[in-house]
Amino acid sequence: MAVSPSSSAQQARQALANRLAELCRDAGLTGRDIARLCSWHPSKSSRIMNARTPPSADDIRAWCRACGSEDQTEDLLASLRTAEGMWVGWRRMERAGLKQAQEARLPLFERTRRFRAYSSWFVPGLIQTYGYTEAVLRAVQRRRVEVDDVADAVAVRMERQRVLYKGDRRFAFLVEESVLRNGLGGAEVQEEQLRHLLTVGSLPSVSLGVVPTRTERSRMPVEGFWIFDTAQVNVELVSGYLTLTQPGEVAAYADTFRELADMAVYGAKARALITSVIQTLR
Template sequence: MAVSPSSSAQQARQALADRLAELCRDAGLNGIELAARCGWHPSKSSRIMNAKTPPSADDIRAWCHACGAEGQTADLIASLRAVEGMWVEWRRMERAGLRRAQEARLPLYERTRRFRSYSSWLVPGLIQTPGYTEAVLRAVQRRRVPIDDVADAVAVRMDRQRVLYEGQRRFAFLVEESVLRNGHGDEDTQAEQLERLRLLADGELPHVSLGVVPSRLGRSRMPVEGFWIYDKAQVNVELVSGYLTLTQPSEVGAYADTFASLADMAAYGENARRLITTAINSLG
């Protein structure tokens, strides 16, 4: 289980460790006795109970058997899987190809009613054009994915955009002005994507807000890592090494506050349109 700096992930790991420690106590065992029943080194049970070493599914099965609590095995393994899913390295998420990584997010999108997305380096996936998506995913595939299923992954992402038009959903997108000149794809690809953004800035979809945070001196808030907020329940952050899921209310709140601060700095409507038009004209 990869370790992330997120307090959400840390607290979830500790909660699982506490449940295992409670089983041990309820069985009248100490850590050394439990380790002996499982055939482990004496220190292993202590490391698991103190959340220093994450258990495997087999460790949990052995633990529950030693404590006479086999009925709790399935629930504890489910908790383990949830903890593991809070921090996922890209190489693990994408080892079966990019298509499956795109498909995995669809249930979250379908159950969300309010989306907030901030990006400092590319156009958010829900408002990308097919050509832009192909350029982005092709760059990812060349860098770290041995399987070439880019065409399928593009099709999945385009299909996922149907949530923009279904149900009573609201969307707020924020992009840094630098995103308008990030160089993904060729000139035609960039022009098509920027025209898509210009239409959104003009109010093409009334339930979709697009803000552009201008590049200027004296900003009150510097650019941060890109993130998505789903309702008030979850934040996903895309980092260089992996994909972080946050559900701790304090952390979700911190990202919501950051989004609000950046939104106050953004240009909308005609002002955003001017920034996008300038970027289009700069293509030559």
């Protein structure tokens, strides 16, 4: 189980450790007893019960057998998967290809009604063009994914964009001005993407803000993140994908979004900024 700085992930690990410790106590065993019955080093069971060492699936199966609680195995394995899912390295998430990683996120997008997205790297996926998405995913595939299913992954992301036009949903997108100038995919792809931003930004359900490049600012650029309603935040880091569900963590990202939004330009000013970048591409 990968370790992340998230208190959501840590709380999930601690909850699993507490349940394993409870099974041990209910069986009248000590940590040393568990280690002996499982043929482990004596300190391993203590580390697991104190959430210092995450258990593997095989560890949980052995623990339940030692406690005579094999009926608890599947439930505990589900808890393990939940804790692991809060922090997922890119290589693990994308080991079967990019299409599967894109499909896994679709249910979250379909059940969300209020979206907030901030990006300091790329245009957010929901408002990307086909060519821009292809350039993004091709760069990802070349860097870290052995399976080449970029075309299928692009199709999944394009299909996901239907949420922009269905149901009573609200969208707030914030991008740094540098995102407009990142050169991804070349001038033709960039111009198409910027013109698409002008179109999407005019939708009644969409708020599109651009944070201008300034010599002085109250909030520096941060990692890209999505806020789904008030229930969950997903953060894309260099090393992996972080899921946050603790109210305090969600609130912290909501506050950050609000601060960045206060620095952004909208409407005519945003369109003028985007148009000026289009003109430089020519």
